[in-house]
Amino acid sequence: MEDLYREVIIDHYKNPQYRGKLEPHDISFEDDNPLCGDHIRIDLRIDEDGRVNEARFDGHGCAISQASADLLTESIIGKPLEEIKSLNKQDILDLLGIDLGPVRLKCALLSLKVLKAGVYGLGEASDDLVE
Amino acid sequence: MAALDVKKIRADFPILEREVHPGVPLVYLDSTATSQKPLSVINALDSFNRKHNANIHRGIHVLAEEATTMYEDSRAKIARFINAPSARQIIFTRNTSESINLVAYSWARANLKSGDLVILTEMEHHSNLIPWHMLASERGIRLEFIPVSATGSLDMQTYGKLLEQEPCLVAFSHMSNVLGTINPAMEIIQKAHAVGAITLLDGAQSVPHLPVDVQALDVDFLAFSAHKMLGPTGIGALYGKLGLLENMPPFLGGGDMIKTVHLRSFVPNSLPHKFEAGTPAISEAIGFGSAVDYLEGIGMQQVEAHEHEMIQYALERLEEIPGVRVYGPQAEQKGAVAAFTLDDIHPHDVAQILDRYGLAVRAGHHCAQPLHEKLGIQATTRASFYLYNSFDEIDKLVEGIYKVKKMFA
Numbered sequence: 001m002e003d004l005y006r007e008v009i010i011d012h013y014k015n016p017q018y019r020g021k022l023e024p025h026d027i028s029f030e031d032d033n034p035l036c037g038d039h040i041r042i043d044l045r046i047d048e049d050g051r052v053n054e055a056r057f058d059g060h061g062c063a064i065s066q067a068s069a070d071l072l073t074e075s076i077i078g079k080p081l082e083e084i085k086s087l088n089k090q091d092i093l094d095l096l097g098i099d100l101g102p103v104r105l106k107c108a109l110l111s112l113k114v115l116k117a118g119v120y121g122l123g124e125a126s127d128d129l130v131e
Numbered sequence: 132m133a134a135l136d137v138k139k140i141r142a143d144f145p146i147l148e149r150e151v152h153p154g155v156p157l158v159y160l161d162s163t164a165t166s167q168k169p170l171s172v173i174n175a176l177d178s179f180n181r182k183h184n185a186n187i188h189r190g191i192h193v194l195a196e197e198a199t200t201m202y203e204d205s206r207a208k209i210a211r212f213i214n215a216p217s218a219r220q221i222i223f224t225r226n227t228s229e230s231i232n233l234v235a236y237s238w239a240r241a242n243l244k245s246g247d248l249v250i251l252t253e254m255e256h257h258s259n260l261i262p263w264h265m266l267a268s269e270r271g272i273r274l275e276f277i278p279v280s281a282t283g284s285l286d287m288q289t290y291g292k293l294l295e296q297e298p299c300l301v302a303f304s305h306m307s308n309v310l311g312t313i314n315p316a317m318e319i320i321q322k323a324h325a326v327g328a329i330t331l332l333d334g335a336q337s338v339p340h341l342p343v344d345v346q347a348l349d350v351d352f353l354a355f356s357a358h359k360m361l362g363p364t365g366i367g368a369l370y371g372k373l374g375l376l377e378n379m380p381p382f383l384g385g386g387d388m389i390k391t392v393h394l395r396s397f398v399p400n401s402l403p404h405k406f407e408a409g410t411p412a413i414s415e416a417i418g419f420g421s422a423v424d425y426l427e428g429i430g431m432q433q434v435e436a437h438e439h440e441m442i443q444y445a446l447e448r449l450e451e452i453p454g455v456r457v458y459g460p461q462a463e464q465k466g467a468v469a470a471f472t473l474d475d476i477h478p479h480d481v482a483q484i485l486d487r488y489g490l491a492v493r494a495g496h497h498c499a500q501p502l503h504e505k506l507g508i509q510a511t512t513r514a515s516f517y518l519y520n521s522f523d524e525i526d527k528l529v530e531g532i533y534k535v536k537k538m539f540a
Binding site: 004005010014037060061062063064104107 | 496
């Protein structure tokens with residue numbers, strides 16, 4: 001609890017490095033967290049080897065949701081799509097370096113849900129994607 | 132009228148003694164979501180389960196008779212609390228939402244047809260919105276909304292205009308769970324009756340905090356929940372005028388709601404049992420009665436006066452913090468609810484950091500998303516106060532908000 005607002009989280013929230021949109025893009029997906037109205041969109045460009053060579057996120061919401069989106073976006077650049085499919089809840093918690101209760105977990109995991117729904121080409125982002 | 136002895140009252144609520152983090156005592160400012168329970172309510176639940184537990188209404192044995200008496204006594208207490216003419220006009224439900232759904236499914240489906248108008252307000256909780264949306268898509272009823280003004284009050288002039296369209300029902304919140312606005316219920320009801328409309332009052336926030344008298348208001352239906360007025364979760368009530376309730380078809384079918392049953396037909400039971408299918412939340416209903424006893428022991432006018440002083444002080448202190456904006460009317464028109472934004476810091480972050488200092492507040496749209504849309508904001512942080520809250524806790528809230536500001540500075 002004490003380090004929930006660790007400097008790194010506040011920093012990524014206030015000064016995100018990967019906020020923006022990619023035009024054109026190969027993959028784009030967006031979704032909301034209906035509980036608190038957080039919104040995340042993620043755009044990806046994929047190279048011919050099936051790796052992410054550029055990624056950006058956009059949206060609004062609490063510090064946890066936005067910092068987690070920035071950290072996640074940073075972490076996937078250069079990664080093959082296949083590897084992104086295997087990312088899960090623990091990977092996000094490791095990126096944030098904190099533990100979260102069930103309510104805030106939804107904020108933290110929104111970006112991963114959006115990313116995986118986009119990568120899998122799904123119509124909607126379900127909670128099963130990040131379990 | 133003597134001021135409430137908050138210190139004495141707090142001693143009745145065991146949970147208020149706990150720490151939420153090591154060395155950090157709880158400052159509970161979320162009673163609008165759910166209130167805490169006094170020892171007397173906790174003991175009523177415990178004692179029922181230890182000594183009297185049995186199913187009600189059909190048993191002959193001692194436990195069944197005791198349980199039935201306790202359950203029905205509780206109904207009588209609740210009737211007296213809102214000055215209902217008789218206990219059989221109190222239907223036990225799970226909560227305010229279910230009470231409103233009962234009216235929407237039973238009364239409205241029997242009485243409303245395509246094109247009929249239901250008037251709601253822009254400040255409704257989702258529980259007094261979705262049942263009518265559902266009926267609109269199923270039946271083609273029309274919905275109109277009394278607008279909320281910039282100061283957080285209902286626009287009564289537009290209401291007057293809407294009444295010219297001859298609504299069948301006017302369903303509205305007595306007190307907003309976000310703005311705290313106490314709506315002029317009597318005026319709204321009188322005007323609705325003047326054009327022949329039925330009225331439904333959402334009392335989820337008013338019955339716990341103000342004296343509410345259904346006969347003085349002349350309201351047709353009143354919905355409220357126990358857990359917001361010191362009672363257990365899972366139990367609420369619907370009050371209705373006798374003539375309406377008697378002519379309404381049953382809501383849910385099952386045990387206890389029938390008089391006689393044949394393979395291909397049934398005759399519904401009399402009131403209130405007609406609307407109480409299946410085994411109800413018995414211990415919770417008894418706990419509800421015990422909560423009413425506690426509030427009557429304090430006096431609802433005393434509760435109202437204390438909360439008025441609390442909100443006056445809270446608004447004064449909150450408005451002196453740069454970057455804080457409190458939504459809703461001035462203290463005179465407002466219950467003890469302060470929903471606010473702080474600079475551009477997301478309310479979830481505000482609530483999370485306040486939690487570190489033991490402050491339990493709520494963040495989000497508080498089940499009133501259309502109202503937040505109207506206000507042009509996504510979410511608010513909401514602090515709410517009840518009879519067990521002290522001025523000192525408002526000071527702690529203010530200190531906490533300064534700490535949030537510092538962290539995001």
